[in-house]
Amino acid sequence: MDLSLAASSSSFDLLLSNPHKFSLFQLNHDLSLKSKKLPTKSLFWRQNHPFRVRALNDDGFVLEDVPHLTDFLPHLPSYPNPLHHSQAYAIVKQTFVGPEDAVAQNIVVHKDSPRGVHFRRAGPREKVYFMPDEVRACIVTCGGLCPGINTVIREIVCGLNYMYGVDDVLGILGGYRGFYSKNTINLTPKVVNDIHKRGGTFLCTSRGGHDTNKIVDNIQDRRINQVYIIGGDGTQRGAALIYKEVEKRGLQVAVAGIPKTIDNDIAVIDKSFGFDTAVEEAQRAINAAHVEVESVENGVGIVKLMGRYSGFIAMFATLASRDVDCCLIPESPFYLEGPGGLFEFIEQRIKENGHMVIVIAEGAGQEYVAQDMQAADERDASGNRLLLDVGLWLTQEVKDHFTKVKKMEINMKYIDPTYMIRAIPSNASDNIYCSLLAQSAVHGAMAGYTGFTVGPVNSRHAYIPIARVTEAQNTVKVTDRMWARLLASTNQPSFLNSNEMLPM
Numbered sequence: 119m120d121l122s123l124a125a126s127s128s129s130f131d132l133l134l135s136n137p138h139k140f141s142l143f144q145l146n147h148d149l150s151l152k153s154k155k156l157p158t159k160s161l162f163w164r165q166n167h168p169f170r171v172r173a174l175n176d177d178g179f180v181l182e183d184v185p186h187l188t189d190f191l192p193h194l195p196s197y198p199n200p201l202h203h204s205q206a207y208a209i210v211k212q213t214f215v216g217p218e219d220a221v222a223q224n225i226v227v228h229k230d231s232p233r234g235v236h237f238r239r240a241g242p243r244e245k246v247y248f249m250p251d252e253v254r255a256c257i258v259t260c261g262g263l264c265p266g267i268n269t270v271i272r273e274i275v276c277g278l279n280y281m282y283g284v285d286d287v288l289g290i291l292g293g294y295r296g297f298y299s300k301n302t303i304n305l306t307p308k309v310v311n312d313i314h315k316r317g318g319t320f321l322c323t324s325r326g327g328h329d330t331n332k333i334v335d336n337i338q339d340r341r342i343n344q345v346y347i348i349g350g351d352g353t354q355r356g357a358a359l360i361y362k363e364v365e366k367r368g369l370q371v372a373v374a375g376i377p378k379t380i381d382n383d384i385a386v387i388d389k390s391f392g393f394d395t396a397v398e399e400a401q402r403a404i405n406a407a408h409v410e411v412e413s414v415e416n417g418v419g420i421v422k423l424m425g426r427y428s429g430f431i432a433m434f435a436t437l438a439s440r441d442v443d444c445c446l447i448p449e450s451p452f453y454l455e456g457p458g459g460l461f462e463f464i465e466q467r468i469k470e471n472g473h474m475v476i477v478i479a480e481g482a483g484q485e486y487v488a489q490d491m492q493a494a495d496e497r498d499a500s501g502n503r504l505l506l507d508v509g510l511w512l513t514q515e516v517k518d519h520f521t522k523v524k525k526m527e528i529n530m531k532y533i534d535p536t537y538m539i540r541a542i543p544s545n546a547s548d549n550i551y552c553s554l555l556a557q558s559a560v561h562g563a564m565a566g567y568t569g570f571t572v573g574p575v576n577s578r579h580a581y582i583p584i585a586r587v588t589e590a591q592n593t594v595k596v597t598d599r600m601w602a603r604l605l606a607s608t609n610q611p612s613f614l615n616s617n618e619m620l621p622m
């Protein structure tokens with residue numbers, strides 16, 4: 119709960135707020151409190167909060183807003199949006215997004231509940247805060263690969279050029295460190311024309327190497343005034359620091375984050391780009407495992423898929439395939455031995471069907487592998503924990519159990535398609551999604567918004583404060599219906615007898 123005070127001659131106004139509700143009271147000199155109606159369209163900034171929250175009226179409507187360049191450069195001139203004269207938008211009924219348009223975070227509501235949290239709707243605005251020929255934009259890609267990065271790069275370059283007449287776009291090579299250690303390349307619609315057909319990132323990427331001061335020095339030295347940053351949760355944290363430093367230095371630089379993660383672990387947004395493509399590609403590995411194990415006696419297939427802390431790829435690939443008997447994810451602890459354990463389930467499925475397929479997310483069961491291997495806690499250059507190979511570990515455990523304990527021959531097939539599901543070009547629907555993300559980012563930066571991440575919230579693209587997408591990771595909620603749907607489809611154990619787990 120936050121508290122703000124506004125003094126008047128005879129009383130204080132007291133504003134109490136939590137994420138969902140603002141209440142206004144009059145605090146009189148005799149310390150009595152009187153509830154007051156919030157003036158419609160009043161504006162309150164929440165104190166001590168990483169992003170700006172404002173209440174527009176008293177029905178519980180909350181806008182979690184993104185910064186604007188005029189917050190720290192109040193005299194910045196604005197210009198009519200060139201889209202006023204765009205042929206493409208000529209017959210569009212409402213070309214520009216209104217200043218009061220917002221996207222609701224929750225669309226399933228109770229009749230009498232407060233209207234809740236909203237984000238600014240993405241899209242073109244009546245006014246822009248950059249003259250097209252003054253814009254020098256740059257694009258950088260950081261973190262792991264993901265299908266669709268090249269489409270986003272292409273569409274930022276083309277969107278800036280075709281919609282706003284901007285022709286000065288620089289590619290920063292090799293992630294954040296590229297700002298201060300590498301030369302840039304010029305990106306034109308011609309240069310990026312075909313890149314969406316390739317996997318990977320045309321600009322290359324890296325982990326580690328984020329040095330805020332060096333990066334902003336470089337932005338300043340190169341006279342860059344729009345920065346498009348494509349990357350996951352770590353990258354977005356870095357983007358927030360860049361925006362803060364830009365604000366501190368009072369630079370007219372818009373910082374726009376485009377969320378990228380194969381793991382779908384970014385909060386607030388519906389889904390990250392490339393995720394559908396990855397799930398589709400994972401089907402090929404699962405199919406192969408299934409074909410292999412149903413062609414032999416006592417076949418057990420294990421497919422390891424990506425997912426560091428979030429098991430979305432494994433969960434959706436399992437749900438899509440219907441050939442998977444058991445899906446193991448980091449969010450749902452499992453155990454091997456005893457009643458309700460994995461070994462018992464494998465035995466039962468082999469007896470019933472002669473074969474079975476397990477999909478395991480790479481982040482599942484890490485504690486067991488660490489215990490067996492006595493491995494050190496190793497980290498990558500960005501500080502992410504390096505995972506141990508749970509697929510190989512499980513393969514060995516299952517083999518040992520059936521041959522040594524059960525004296526039963528099994529035919530084990532282990533498939534590890536890890537990088538294959540993310541090093542491919544995006545599919546058709548991800549390509550469309552990437553184009554929308556890129557165009558929304560371009561509209562936002564041209565309109566002077568900064569320190570924002572763009573993404574779909576309940577299918578509508580919105581500008582979300584960066585802190586909002588980095589404060590927590592998106593994980594599979596095993597208490598939600600989706601996980602129950604998976605359990606109902608595989609009929610696997612829920613492993614809820616966690617007191618039977620392997621010794622920790």
Ligand SMILES: Nc1ncnc2c1ncn2[C@@H]1O[C@H](COP(=O)(O)OP(=O)(O)OP(=O)(O)O)[C@@H](O)[C@H]1O
Pocket residue numbers: 260261262263293294295324325326327328349350351352353354355356357359378379380381499500502
């Ligand atoms: N807390 C942070 N502050 C500043 N920069 C960060 C922070 N965390 C990560 N970064 C920088 O962001 C970049 C990418 O981070 P990271 O390797 O964690 O990947 P990511 O963006 O989370 O993507 P993914 O995990 O999906 O591959 C790196 O250059 C790293 O230095």
Ligand SMILES: O=P(O)(O)OC[C@H]1O[C@](O)(CO)[C@@H](O)[C@@H]1O
Pocket residue numbers: 261262263325350379380381424425426480498505540
């Ligand atoms: O490219 P690297 O550093 O091997 O990263 C692999 C990790 O990146 C991710 O794909 C996230 O981007 C994780 O699923 C995986 O653990």
Ligand SMILES: [Mg+2]
Pocket residue numbers: 261350351352
């Ligand atoms: Mg990450």
